[in-house]
Amino acid sequence: MKTLNLAVMAAFGLISVPTMALDCSQLSNWQSAKVYTGGMEVQHLAAKYTAKWWTQNQDPAIYSQPENVWRKEGICDPVGTPLPIVKLDTPVDQSRHIIASPILIKATASHPMNVPIKHVDFKVDDVVIATDNTAPYEVTWTATGLGEHVIQAEVVDDENGRASSGKRIITVVADDVIVPPSGFKIVGYFPSWQGQVADIQFDKLTHINYSFLLPNADGSLQPLENLAKMKQLVSAAQSSGVKVGIAVGGWNGGDDSAFETFASSAQGRATFIRNLMAFVELHQLDGVDMDWEYPDPGSSANNYALLMKELSVELKAKGKFLTAAVVALGYTGGGVLESVFQDVDFLNLMAYDANNADHASFQYALDSIAYWQGRGLSKEKTVLGVPFYSRPTWQAYRTLVAQDAANACRDTDGTSYYNGIPTIRAKTQLALDSAGGIMNWELSHDTSGPESLLTAKWEVSQGIAPTYQCDGSGGPDKPTQCVDIQVDPNQYVVHPDFPNGDHAAAGQRIRHQSSVYEANWWTRSVPGSDGSWQFICQY
Structure with a gap:
């Protein structure tokens, strides 16, 4: 010293x-x-x-x-x-x-x-x-x-x-337990076509968006699929102190023509807002999540901004929230003008579906937050989205875990790419540090057991020690503590520089920032920065 x-x-x-x-x-x-x-x-x-x-x-x-x-x-x-x-x-x-x-x-x-x-x-x-x-x-x-x-x-x-x-x-x-910021949000989407209300862990959520209510080109609304299920959700959630919003739009096969049409005129916007407000009040909803996928830069973006401003005025007058699901980053992000930031309570960043392999990496989450905050979105209004499903197989996380319990602690089974418990924990900590909340698509994809991803998020947000261990325990010859994981530090120079041509080969492990990572293939990148590394555990 x-x-x-x-x-x-x-x-x-x-x-x-x-x-x-x-x-x-x-x-x-x-x-x-x-x-x-x-x-x-x-x-x-x-x-x-x-x-x-x-x-x-x-x-x-x-x-x-x-x-x-x-x-x-x-x-x-x-x-x-x-x-x-x-x-x-x-x-x-x-x-x-x-x-x-x-x-x-x-x-x-x-x-x-x-x-x-x-x-x-x-x-x-x-x-x-x-x-x-x-x-x-x-x-x-x-x-x-x-x-x-x-x-x-x-x-x-x-x-x-x-x-x-x-x-x-x-x-x-002050200490090693980081108290979550006041107002930290844990948001889950819940679809009309699958999942049971009784399986939702309401005590680990702040907001739920029921998906999806679809508009018509004239501003009227299509009948909501499974209305009885939404009513059951509203009753159960609100009795637990969880806010329920209606998600409007969704992917819908890439067809956003109805939005484009009614939003292009003052009369069309007024008709849509009048019908939507009547729906919200009739069913005692707490707010609206706009999920127009996606307004393009230009006239579409201007119409979207007008729609959000006018809708915000009506919702706020009734004490209701307005949020929006937005693309992670890139060209289509320009379809959401900066003026919209003032009209919403927060934005749900869909930081997934980047590709078929490793479609929701930790780096993609970092890039998404940086993109929106770089344009002026406040930390408090930034809500990071994570997937509860895989690509390209499109399997629910619960299905992957049912196939092999070890899948809970990794991000791929060799065919499917998703976010396991360690990555979800890391992204939740990122959201605590850099955003105002964390969101997922969607709740019915989760398990109800100890390997639940929602539980993993909630524990991190509350500073609670994890109940499900991803440290290699489970076999008599495997270490039970992350600090006991075997690495060979003599093979490496201190990361992230890798001077003198040093690198990691597939299967080799290294300690970095109080965590153990395993290389998926030959790499010289910083552990945890991209898909070449798999998070093993934190100590």
């Missing part, structure tokens, strides 16, 4: 922190048409910027205020003598740490011209807490002060060249 030899001087203002130029020699210039995701760095107008989340065509010089997508790191060093290079290895950006716990702050420093490194300064909230003059450059800081802190490293070479690393934001919390 390195000593905090400058901490006292820094705290009392006996040393100053120099303003230094950053080494931007390895950075590409920002391009308006290029997509950038969280952590990507660019050079723009002689300054260095880091993207916080998904962004495209948002000028870093304009969108770099604290609440916007770009973070300005500083001014670039003019072309001349090369500067040293320093990069933070730990801690992980946006990580949480218990107060009074030790936090390893580690950096890698080098120089493109092999000028010797004099020392590395470590800073917390712009105050130097320690200086290290020997590699490996690191210090252990005791987590102090609840809330967010900015971690940074600065390097000085023997010719007094200086450079700064990017910033890492960490949060110090």
Whole structure:
């Protein structure tokens, strides 16, 4: 452990922190048409910027205020003598740490011209807490002060060249049980054509959307399939404190022509809203989930925005909610204008069906959240969607588990691709950290046993220890604790860099961020970042 030899001087203002130029020699210039995701760095107008989340065509010089997508790191060093290079290895950006716990702050420093490194300064909230003059450059800081802190490293070479690393934001919390934010939503869709109301775990839900009510081109409504079932659902859910909405639309074979027609005129919208409000009040529903799949950018998007604004006024006047199911990301997302964000209580992001293999990866969830929040959707109004079914076999999760109990703890059986318990837990934690809730399609696909995906979501949201173990237990020769899972750390270098050509081969396991991952095939990617890794367990 390195000593905090400058901490006292820094705290009392006996040393100053120099303003230094950053080494931007390895950075590409920002391009308006290029997509950038969280952590990507660019050079723009002689300054260095880091993207916080998904962004495209948002000028870093304009969108770099604290609440916007770009973070300005500083001014670039003019072309001349090369500067040293320093990069933070730990801690992980946006990580949480218990107060009074030790936090390893580690950096890698080098120089493109092999000028010797004099020392590395470590800073917390712009105050130097320690200086290290020997590699490996690191210090252990005791987590102090609840809330967010900015971690940074600065390097000085023997010719007094200086450079700064990017910033890492960490949060110090009171204990290891993260209390879910007030208003965190757990939303489930429930179809008219399958599933029993008696099987729903109402105590683990905040909202249920009954699916689907279909409109006609003139704004009238088609008869609802299985109306008696919806009435039973409303009675059971509301007695348990769960809100019930009617989901309007759905995939419907890709036919959204009725929406396109009635939404294109003021009279058509008025007729639809009048009929829908009468339906909501007649059946004592709590709100509406608009599931128009999908308005296209252009005139369709403008009509959708008008429809949502006018419907929102009517629903809010009656104390009802308005939500919408939206595409995960991409071109069709442009059919939902930013003005709609103000009219809805939240958006349900359908972060699944990306493809047939690994159609709902953890990375796809990250990208979906980044896309919508990058356009201005608030964290509180972001609800992450997860699937309770597989592709391309289109099997319910409960069917997969019935075929093989081990399927509960993985994301594929070799033919089907889905989200098992570990991935659902990880996505729920992501939603706790980065969104306002989590949603699923659909509830009848779940099991009612201990391997229930809804139970897994609810336990994470409440900070409850998992009741179903996915740690390899079940056989006499298998470990019962995640910390006992066998890995061979000598085969790997610390992730995520994989220097010197190191990689993982299929079936090999590694520890990363307090979890064990197994490689599905040859990979050099960060464990858990894509489909090349399977989550095994967390300890």
